[in-house]
Amino acid sequence: MNNGIxxxxxxxxxxxxxxxxxxxxxxxxxxxxxLSEHKGDVLAAARWLVDALTRAGVQGARLxxxxxxxxxxxxxxxxxxxxxxxxxxxxxxxxVDPLNLWQSPPFEPKVRDGKIYGRGTSDxxxxxxxxxxxxxxxxxxxxxxPVNVKFCFEGEEEVxxxxxxxxxxxxxxxxxxxxxxxxxxxxxxxxRPAICYGLRGMAALQVDVYGAKGDLHSGIYGGGVPxxxxxxxxxxxxxxxxDGRVRVEGFYDRVRELTPEERExxxxxxxxxxxxxxxxxxxxxxxxAGYNYVERTTAxxxxxxxxxxxxFQGEGTKTVIPAEAHAKITCRLVPDQEPGEIMxxxxxxxxxHAPAGVRVEVRRFDGGRPYVAPLDHPGIQAAIPxxxxxxxxxxxxxxxxxxxxxxxxxxxxxxxxxxxxGFSLPTENNHAPNEHFDxxxxxxxxxxxxxxxxxxxxRGLT
Amino acid sequence: MNNGIxxxxxxxxxxxxxxxxxxxxxxxxxxxxxLSEHKGDVLAAARWLVDALTRAGVQGARLxxxxxxxxxxxxxxxxxxxxxxxxxxxxxxxxVDPLNLWQSPPFEPKVRDGKIYGRGTSDxxxxxxxxxxxxxxxxxxxxxxPVNVKFCFEGEEEVxxxxxxxxxxxxxxxxxxxxxxxxxxxxxxxxRPAICYGLRGMAALQVDVYGAKGDLHSGIYGGGVPxxxxxxxxxxxxxxxxDGRVRVEGFYDRVRELTPEERExxxxxxxxxxxxxxxxxxxxxxxxAGYNYVERTTAxxxxxxxxxxxxFQGEGTKTVIPAEAHAKITCRLVPDQEPGEIMxxxxxxxxxHAPAGVRVEVRRFDGGRPYVAPLDHPGIQAAIPxxxxxxxxxxxxxxxxxxxxxxxxxxxxxxxxxxxxGFSLPTENNHAPNEHFDxxxxxxxxxxxxxxxxxxxxRGLT
Numbered sequence: 001m002n003n004g005i006x007x008x009x010x011x012x013x014x015x016x017x018x019x020x021x022x023x024x025x026x027x028x029x030x031x032x033x034x035l036s037e038h039k040g041d042v043l044a045a046a047r048w049l050v051d052a053l054t055r056a057g058v059q060g061a062r063l064x065x066x067x068x069x070x071x072x073x074x075x076x077x078x079x080x081x082x083x084x085x086x087x088x089x090x091x092x093x094x095x096v097d098p099l100n101l102w103q104s105p106p107f108e109p110k111v112r113d114g115k116i117y118g119r120g121t122s123d124x125x126x127x128x129x130x131x132x133x134x135x136x137x138x139x140x141x142x143x144x145x146p147v148n149v150k151f152c153f154e155g156e157e158e159v160x161x162x163x164x165x166x167x168x169x170x171x172x173x174x175x176x177x178x179x180x181x182x183x184x185x186x187x188x189x190x191x192r193p194a195i196c197y198g199l200r201g202m203a204a205l206q207v208d209v210y211g212a213k214g215d216l217h218s219g220i221y222g223g224g225v226p227x228x229x230x231x232x233x234x235x236x237x238x239x240x241x242x243d244g245r246v247r248v249e250g251f252y253d254r255v256r257e258l259t260p261e262e263r264e265x266x267x268x269x270x271x272x273x274x275x276x277x278x279x280x281x282x283x284x285x286x287x288x289a290g291y292n293y294v295e296r297t298t299a300x301x302x303x304x305x306x307x308x309x310x311x312f313q314g315e316g317t318k319t320v321i322p323a324e325a326h327a328k329i330t331c332r333l334v335p336d337q338e339p340g341e342i343m344x345x346x347x348x349x350x351x352x353h354a355p356a357g358v359r360v361e362v363r364r365f366d367g368g369r370p371y372v373a374p375l376d377h378p379g380i381q382a383a384i385p386x387x388x389x390x391x392x393x394x395x396x397x398x399x400x401x402x403x404x405x406x407x408x409x410x411x412x413x414x415x416x417x418x419x420x421x422g423f424s425l426p427t428e429n430n431h432a433p434n435e436h437f438d439x440x441x442x443x444x445x446x447x448x449x450x451x452x453x454x455x456x457x458x459r460g461l462t
Numbered sequence: 463m464n465n466g467i468x469x470x471x472x473x474x475x476x477x478x479x480x481x482x483x484x485x486x487x488x489x490x491x492x493x494x495x496x497l498s499e500h501k502g503d504v505l506a507a508a509r510w511l512v513d514a515l516t517r518a519g520v521q522g523a524r525l526x527x528x529x530x531x532x533x534x535x536x537x538x539x540x541x542x543x544x545x546x547x548x549x550x551x552x553x554x555x556x557x558v559d560p561l562n563l564w565q566s567p568p569f570e571p572k573v574r575d576g577k578i579y580g581r582g583t584s585d586x587x588x589x590x591x592x593x594x595x596x597x598x599x600x601x602x603x604x605x606x607x608p609v610n611v612k613f614c615f616e617g618e619e620e621v622x623x624x625x626x627x628x629x630x631x632x633x634x635x636x637x638x639x640x641x642x643x644x645x646x647x648x649x650x651x652x653x654r655p656a657i658c659y660g661l662r663g664m665a666a667l668q669v670d671v672y673g674a675k676g677d678l679h680s681g682i683y684g685g686g687v688p689x690x691x692x693x694x695x696x697x698x699x700x701x702x703x704x705d706g707r708v709r710v711e712g713f714y715d716r717v718r719e720l721t722p723e724e725r726e727x728x729x730x731x732x733x734x735x736x737x738x739x740x741x742x743x744x745x746x747x748x749x750x751a752g753y754n755y756v757e758r759t760t761a762x763x764x765x766x767x768x769x770x771x772x773x774f775q776g777e778g779t780k781t782v783i784p785a786e787a788h789a790k791i792t793c794r795l796v797p798d799q800e801p802g803e804i805m806x807x808x809x810x811x812x813x814x815h816a817p818a819g820v821r822v823e824v825r826r827f828d829g830g831r832p833y834v835a836p837l838d839h840p841g842i843q844a845a846i847p848x849x850x851x852x853x854x855x856x857x858x859x860x861x862x863x864x865x866x867x868x869x870x871x872x873x874x875x876x877x878x879x880x881x882x883x884g885f886s887l888p889t890e891n892n893h894a895p896n897e898h899f900d901x902x903x904x905x906x907x908x909x910x911x912x913x914x915x916x917x918x919x920x921r922g923l924t
Contacts (some may be wrong), residue, residue: 034778095780101676159778186682200681204779213743214563215894219662219864220648222794223764224755226748229789230702230767237699240692242817281675286688286819293686302685305692306782307773312790316496316621317666317827318557319792319864320768320893327691328774330781332684355704357748365779402681402781431782432677 004142008450012137016443020116022052023129023442026091027109027118033069033092033159042155045091046070049128049153056132057139058151064171068163069155073174076135077148083461084148085379085453086177086416088406089128089184090157093120094431101433114439115428121437122424127183128153130423130442134449146457150177157184157406160204160366165409172414178461179379180410183449185400185422187441188269193387193448195380196420198298198399199407201333201370203342206363207235207350209310209325216321226357228325229310235360236327238353239303239346243289246303246331248349251342256335258299266294269396279427297401302332303346332401339367368405371418379419382459386421386452390444395421421452466604470912474599478905482578484514485591485904488553489571489580495531495554495621504617507553508532511590511615518594519601520613526633530625531617535636538597539610545923546610547841547915548639548878550868551590551646552619555582556893563895576901577890583899584886589645590615592885592904596911608919612639619646619868622666622828627871634876640923641841642872645911647862647884649903650731655849655910657842658882660760660861661869663795663832665804668825669697669812671772671787678783688819690787691772697822698789700815701765701808705751708765708793710811713804718797720761728756731858741889759863764794765808794863801829830867833880841881844921848914852906857883883914 012019031045032038046063053061053074061074072091077084096106096119104110109118120126131151138145152175154164168175185196209228216225241247258266273293277285287296296302310325312318331342347362354360373380375397384394400420410416423445429435474481493507494500508525515523515536523536534553539546558568558581566572571580582588593613600607614637616626630637647658671690678687703709720728735755739747749758758764772787774780793804809824816822835842837859846856862882872878885907891897 034776034780036777095774095776097774097776098677202681202781204781211744214891214896215560216742217864217893218764218766218768218792219664219794219862220888220892221759222766222792222863223762224747224749224759224863225742225744226746227766229770230698233695233698233767233770234702236692236695240696280678280687282673282687282819283821284688284819285686286817287686297683297686300685302680304680304684304689304781304783305695305773306680306780307775307784308691308695308787309771309775311767311769312557312559313769313771313788314496314557314559315498317790317792318496318768318893319664319666319766321766322769325770326775328779330680330684330779332681355748357744357746359745400681401684401686402679426682429676430682431679431780434676 005451005454007141008137009447011141012133012446012450019133023126024109026125026129027120028107030107031092031155032095033156034095042069042092046072046155049091052132053151056136058135064167066163066167071164071167072151072153074151075149076139076145078144079146079148082147082457083179084150084177085179085181085456086150086152086175087131088180088182088410089131089153090124090155091128091153092155092158093125094158098433103434115436116439117434117436119435122428122435123430124157124184126437126442127423130446131183131449134446137446137450138453146454150175161406162366164406165413168409168413175414177416180416180418182404182407182418182420183422184404185420186424186426187422188396188398190425191391193391193393193395194398194422195383195395196400196422197375197397198372199370200401200403201337201339201368201408202403202405203331203333203339203367204365205329205343205346206365207232207327207329208361208363210323210359211321211357212323215323218319218321221321225321227321228358229322231355231358232310232325232327234355235350235353236305239349244287245289246301248303248345250345251301254336254338255301258295262299263295269294298399299334301334301337303329305329332403333370335370335372337370339369343367368403369408371408371411373417377417378459378461379417379456382455383419383421383452386448386455389451390448467913467916469603470599471909473603474595474908474912481595485588486571488587488591489582490569492569493554493617494557495618496557504531504554508534508617511553514594515613518598520597526629528625528629533626533629534613534615536613537611538601538607540606541608541610544609544919545641546612546639547641547643547918548612548614548637549593550614550642550644550872551593552586552616553590554617554620555587556620560895565896577898578901579896579898581897584890584897585892586619586646588899588904589885592908593645593911596908599908599912600915608916612637622830623868624828626868627875630871630875637876639878642878642880644866644869644880644882645884646866647882648886648888649884650858650860652887653853655853655855655857656860656884657845657857658862658884659837659859660834661832662863662865663799663801663830663870664865664867665793665795665801665829666827667791667805667808668827669694669789669791670823670825672785672821673783673819674785677785680781680783683783687783689783690820691784693817693820694772694787694789696817697812697815698767701811706749707751708763710765710807712807713763716798716800717763720757724761725757731756760861761796763796763799765791767791794865795832797832797834799832801831805829830865831870833870833873835879839879840921840923841879841918844917845881845883845914848910848917851913852910
């Protein structure tokens with residue numbers, strides 16, 4: 001069957017340079033959802049996407065209002081009877097600090113060594129944009145797609161996707177589809193595509209410790225009043241044991257253990273832990289006793305302190321006992337842990353370990369449930385020949401350490417199974433300075449998506 | 463004997479408003495020694511003091527170069543055969559963060575409720591300035607002082623006085639005197655003057671923990687790589703036990719225990735711990751088991767974490783494992799602890815408690831030895847009638863929780879005993895937002911110093 005796929009692919013190849021220039025415009029918009037001063041930029045990125053979809057030939061591209069940042073919607077529904085895919089991605093990006101570690105400014109995209117550098121290039125603007133261009137390739141050559149598509153690009157993924165579930169519930173008909181396609185995950189390595197079938201969930205919190213009503217001189221008061229930093233480090237240190245296990249009481253109670261088959265499949269990946277340690281400049285990888293690195297980072301739950309602050313941070317010394325100290329925590333969850341329950345357990349642990357003299361608060365941010373997809377789903381199976389056609393090899397099936405909380409929301413609210421075809425690489429510094437995206441995968445990924453729509457039409461979803 | 467003391471005191475009373483306006487000019491100079499961007503302001507404050515001394519009638523006021531910020535020197539040596547007092551103070555101030563907690567800007571002095579607010583009003587510009595004005599009162603009325611005086615005002619006290627010892631050693635003749643007079647300590651309470659005869663020493667350090675060579679996504683890498691914040695809180699939490707004692711091995715080995723007489727004198731002060739806790743907004747005071755608040759904060763050594771930072775500190779959540787995390791520590795030391803030895807013990811403790819996978823460094827800042835003065839020294843005894851004359855009550859003798867590291871340096875290099883006549887109050891927010899100084903003590907303190915020079919001349923120092 002060749003219903004125009006060659007023409008679509010030739011178009012994608014021929015126009016790749018233009019696509020890259022357009023992507024740079026998208027990257028230049030500093031749509032950091034975590035920082036309220038970038039509210040206008042987040043909106044600008046959404047509007048930019050509406051224009052990009054319209055230019056690609058998508059119909060009715062527009063902003064759908066939510067309780068927070070808008071969702072970008074668009075559709076091409078010209079193939080009655082064919083499957084309808086809902087394409088999800090996010091146009092918001094992570095903060096950029098520490099800024100001084102970026103080799104080129106995060107919002108001035110630069111190509112170096114076959115990679116494009118800039119915040120959002122890999123997570124997730126680059127991959128969102130690839131979907132727009134794969135659809136454009138079909139529509140500008142064949143004039144139609146082999147399937148129906150809808151787009152749902154949100155602007156709050158990096159802050160927990162708080163508004164999306166409500167938006168999906170309020171617009172069930174609009175977003176209704178047969179399968180969900182997401183490109184926000186990683187390949188295993190260069191040339192080794194992967195389909196993610198499992199995601200860890202998340203529970204995010206902040207611990208705030210308060211002492212005296214103001215900062216105090218540590219010479220005058222030192223040794224006689226509670227120091228919130230002392231209390232905070234005591235509370236936080238109590239959360240892990242020397243065996244690398246989380247010591248929050250009840251934390252592991254609902255964890256589904258890996259099956260012997262899953263552990264065997266992970267061993268067969270042949271992951272090189274020594275090479276990763278060297279790449280990261282680490283003397284050793286560490287983690288929960290009894291599990292290897294891949295298990296620890298994909299199928300085991302974690303508790304990570306993402307930030308800590310209190311008192312003096314300048315040059316030299318300041319002899320102060322600060323009035324407060326804070327820490328930010330995110331847990332990664334695995335089936336069948338529940339984010340709300342985990343937050344309860346942590347709050348109880350914090351209360352239990354708070355020393356005398358301080359007041360402690362636990363603030364809860366949004367959480368997301370873990371997710372595992374059935375591997376025999378036809379939407380997942382259709383991706384195998386698409387990868388084989390472009391990369392010359394089929395995908396491996398992996399579970400991801402990170403979270404895309406909305407995957408579980410889409411499943412719960414719209415009953416959709418997610419096909420996670422990610423084109424970034426694990427080494428592309430998502431969430432860190434010098435985020436980048438490989439231009440080889442930018443090109444091949446668009447082509448893979450072109451073929452995927454064809455395969456999905458050919459196989460159907462029944 | 464009345465050799466003009468009444469005229470000097472009347473002058474000080476009559477000119478008090480003008481003195482206050484001049485002090486405000488001094489406070490307006492943001493001479494923060496800890497921050498290199500204020501280098502020029504530190505120098506401006508030194509030059510302002512040279513002018514102030516010259517206007518007061520002091521001879522040869524000038525800057526003495528040091529390895530760092532200059533020392534302000536001046537002298538009035540017109541009384542051969544009379545004792546010579548060296549007056550020490552510092553013109554540098556603490557940083558001002560967190561700035562948002564100041565009710566009025568730290569370098570825009572404001573009078574409210576009989577207090578002057580601003581950084582340095584209490585520690586130590588206000589008290590430095592009182593010495594200048596007490597000398598002015600004698601010189602502008604009587605035309606001479608009853609004793610000889612030399613001034614030594616340094617600009618690095620808040621960063622450990624690193625350059626002063628070298629300056630004293632290089633200029634022994636210039637600074638040679640019979641007694642050292644310092645006003646950088648506190649009264650016991652309003653209306654209750656105090657002479658400090660003991661100071662805690664200090665050892666200041668920074669702990670730096672390094673993990674991977676860059677920040678990592680905590681979803682992708684979480685649970686599989688070392689997190690420098692986890693390592694830091696583990697190291698720091700190991701430094702105190704649940705009994706409030708410092709757990710750094712060997713920390714208490716050289717500590718001179720309080721005598722039963724000293725403990726009895728402290729009990730007689732009748733310190734109200736409940737009232738202090740209420741004032742500070744604390745549910746309870748806490749500290750080393752077996753000691754009361756005054757003992758803990760003046761005669762027992764401490765280890766306080768003054769600052770901690772690593773990872774994300776913004777609004778909301780950032781799913782990052784930072785590449786590094788840091789903490790700032792100061793210890794207060796008592797006789798016979800040695801700063802260098804304490805730093806060695808802490809560095810060894812940090813190494814011993816550093817978990818696998820991270821690299822840890824301990825950076826040493828300056829330290830200062832503890833000091834205790836003999837209470838029967840005639841320079842100390844001469845202060846008793848001076849306080850009685852102005853405050854209507856003699857001073858209590860106290861040990862101070864804070865450090866003035868140079869007191870021990872003056873003793874070692876020049877053989878001087880320190881008479882610490884401080885006029886600030888323990889509640890004046892030194893080193894914290896809303897630092898202020900009571901104007902009643904600003905006025906009475908100048909008068910007390912006027913009388914003190916008379917009493918010192920009358921008694922002599924032999």
